[in-house]
């Protein structure tokens with residue numbers, strides 16, 4: 025029974041509140057450390073697989089001539105390309121390769137499927153560290169505690185998928 029005029033008793037003392045806040049901060053810091061950090065660059069992408077940031081469903085199609093490849097890849101010099109699409113947080117990567125395709129060409133396109141970009145189109149550029157395509161990875165719904173400093177140029181963003189070649 026509370027008598028009128030008696031001092032109200034606080035639910036928690038000041039020290040209990042401080043302890044609660046300290047525990048909360050420790051839990052939040054721990055949760056943040058549990059998030060994977062997005063790698064900033066993929067070194068040796070021209071000869072080694074990069075970490076898979078996209079988790080795309082990969083489909084590989086081989087072409088006997090550039091007559092069917094070039095309309096898909098958009099560049100007559102190209103022997104292969106990776107067309108990526110993210111829709112409803114599902115990623116599809118369609119790789120098109122000219123026969124006979126080397127292991128390194130397949131690796132190159134697969135690294136695009138994993139969410140990585142080279143900064144220019146030359147052998148020298150392929151050998152430089154590749155960068156994550158942050159826009160593509162975010163639209164996939166994969167979040168890292170550190171986002172890349174800047175997105176690669178819009179040119180590197182996946183082109184729309186075209187109907188499969190029969």
Ligand SMILES: [Zn+2]
Nearest residue numbers: 132133136142
């Ligand atoms: Zn490439």
